[in-house]
Amino acid sequence: MGRIDYVNDPNAPKANSVVPSVVAIVQDDAGRVLMIHRTDNDKWALPGGGHDVGESIATTVEREVREETGYDVRVDTITGIYTNPDHVMAYDDGEVRQQFSIAFRATLVGGESRTSSESDQVEWVEQTDLGALNLHPSMRQRIADALSGEDRPAIR
Secondary structure: OOOEEEEOOOOOOOOEEEEEEEEEEEEEOOOEEEEEOOOOOOOOOEEEEOOOOOOOOHHHHHHHHHHHOOEEEEEEEEEEOOOOHHHEEOOOOEEEEOOEEEEEEEEEEEOOOOOOEEEEEEEEEEEHHHOOOOEHHHHHHHHHHOOOOOOEEEEO
């Protein structure tokens, strides 16, 4: 399913849903960041996705990282909450979702790299190389906030 992101665009379609979602900032021992190349919008991103009924939010993070990357993680802390009503994602099926994303720092505990239907590449990326990736600006913000060294979550 394809997706188009709109941020601060007066011509964007109106949102018709809100789905809490998560992303995970996972770093290896060398400080590289776990990234995926998404199949729905052809951009690089942190692993993550929608919160399902019956899950705790930590379980959502762990499930989404495992599904999209093959790695197992443990959730450590929240790094940001993102609810900009002027950021919507329009999907091929007619859903137009308002952003509601919670970013978490997580620790790698196991697993092996593999792709999924949502990710055609899984890479550990040097922090100095993140700027060269094709990332949505909202994803850049989540990464910057997580790596800023602040001791409390960003609220945007």
